[in-house]
Amino acid sequence: MDKTLLIAKIKDGTVIDHISPGKSFKVLSILxxxxxxxYTVTVAVHVPSKKMGFKDIVKIEGRFLEKEELDRISLAAPNAAISIIRNYEITEKFHVEIPEEITGIIDCPNQNCISNAREPVKPRFLVRSKNPLSLKCYYCERLINENEILQNL
Ligand SMILES: Nc1ncnc2c1ncn2[C@@H]1O[C@H](COP(=O)(O)OP(=O)(O)OP(=O)(O)O)[C@@H](O)[C@H]1O
Ligand SMILES: [Mg+2]
Ligand SMILES: [Zn+2]
Known part of the structure; x- marks a missing residue:
């Protein structure tokens, strides 16, 4: 018996591979x-991976991601590898990267923070640590941890 199952390749679109296991749900909600x-989206959850033990994969037909979407994904799945597919072939491949500054993506949990006031001050965070992920509000210095970041994405 042949124990493999082939999923159709995508013609044009984006593959997000090496997502930490279980985080594909977050990636889908970010997108x-x-x-x-x-359009067609294929999701694989908790598949064995030589490099990571286990991983998730998301394949999206007909969609190419914006910089802000890639930045959000980097916060949820810092190891994600992006492949751009054109005419069934990989034409570009890169890793997401956690930006040094995260602006306008996550709100500051401190209600008294100026970024939560009515003034048009966009929430802005500096990266304090990438692993484990920890951010510091540029304005009030409130620290936020991985769980708070994930809830906020
Ligand atoms: N046309 C396509 N449709 C759907 N998925 C594709 C297509 N071409 C490549 N992929 C997927 O894109 C990802 C990256 O492909 P690649 O061939 O670079 O994988 P790899 O050799 O396993 O590399 P890596 O070291 O990143 O794991 C894989 O998950 C692969 O299945
Ligand atoms: Mg691989
Ligand atoms: Zn703040």
Missing amino acids: NIDSSIG
Whole structure:
């Protein structure tokens, strides 16, 4: 018996590979992929990986990601590898990278922070540590940990 199952390749689109196991759900929500989408998305959760032990994979037909989407994904899945597919072939491959500064993506949990006031001050965080992920508010210096970041993405 042949124990392999082949999933159709995508013609044009994006593969997000090496997602930490279980984090593909977060990646889908970051990309607003829900039951109403009109394109094909293939998701693999907790598949064995030589490099990572286990990993998730998301393959999206017909969609190419914006810088801000890649930045958000880097916070949820810092090891993610992005492959751009054109005419069934990988034309570009790169890793997401946690930016040094995260602006306008995560709100500061400190209600008294100036970034939560009515003034148009965008929330802004500096990266204090990448592993484990920890950010510091540029304005009030409040620290936020990985769990708070994930809830906020
Ligand atoms: N046309 C395609 N449609 C869907 N997925 C594709 C297509 N081409 C490549 N992929 C997927 O893109 C990812 C990266 O492909 P690549 O061949 O670089 O993998 P690899 O050799 O396993 O590299 P890595 O070291 O990143 O694991 C894999 O998950 C592969 O299955
Ligand atoms: Mg591989
Ligand atoms: Zn703050």
